[in-house]
Amino acid sequence: MVNIVCDPTFARVDKLINLLNRSKLLHILLILNLKQEPMRFSDIKRIVDSSSTTVTRRLGELEENGLVLRKSYSTIPVSVYYELTKEANNLAPTIQSMYDWVVEHDMELI
C-alpha cells in the first residue's frame, strides 16, 4: 500500500493551501473569476480594499505560480491588466466545494 501520508503531492497541496491563505488572495481570485476578463491593478486594489503593497504581493505570487497573467501596455501612464489563467479557472470547482462544505455544515469556524 502506498503511504498516502508521505505522498509528495501533499507537500504541493500544502503549498496551494498556503497560497490561498494569504490575505486577499482568495478575494482576488474570486473577482477575477467572476469577471472573466482582464482587470486593472487599480480596480483590483479598489475592490479588495487593501494597500498597494498587499495587492502587489498577491498578484506577484499568483503570477509566479501561473495563476494570473499580467499584461502591460505602454500607454501614458502605463496600464496593466491581470487575468486568470486556465489553471486558475480550473481551481474554481475546488473553491466551490469548500464553499459548499461550509454552507452545509453551518459551523462557526474560529
Add this chain to the structure above:
Amino acid sequence: MVNIVCDPTFARVDKLINLLNRSKLLHILLILNLKQEPMRFSDIKRIVDSSSTTVTRRLGELEENGLVLRKSYSTIPVSVYYELTKEANNLAPTIQSMYDWVVEHDMELI
C-alpha cells in the same frame, strides 16, 4: 445580481482555509481519515513528527471547530483518543479535489 464578493460565506471559507493552513493540520486530518478509527495522541504525534505543543494546538483547533472528537479514558496513565467527525470526513472530497488539481497542473508552487 448577488455580490458574490461580499457574500459572508466567503469569510467562513477564509477561516476554513486558514485552519487548513496551520502546520501539520492537514497531515493530522489525512491520517485520521485514512485510519477511520480513533487514534491516540502519542501515535498522532509520532506520525506527524512534531512537538507536543504543535500537536496539542492543532487537535484543540480541530476539536473546537467540530472536526475531531476527543475521547479520554481514565486509565493510568490516561489514554486519549481522537477521531474525525462526520463533518471532517465530508471534507475529504474537497481535499481530494485540491489534490487532483495540483496533480493535473504539475506546476511547482512556490
Add this chain to the structure above:
DNA sequence: CCGAATCCTTTTTGATACTG
C-alpha cells in the same frame, strides 16, 4: 501518557512615504 506554560524565532501583514 497527555498535555500546559513559557519564551524566543520566523513569517506575514499593512501603513506610510516615495517614484517613473
Add this chain to the structure above:
DNA sequence: CAGTATCAAAAAGGATTCGG
C-alpha cells in the same frame, strides 16, 4: 497608474521545561 522601500506590529511556529 502601478508599483517599490521601509518598518513596526501581529500572528504563527516550535523547542524546552514542567505537571497530574
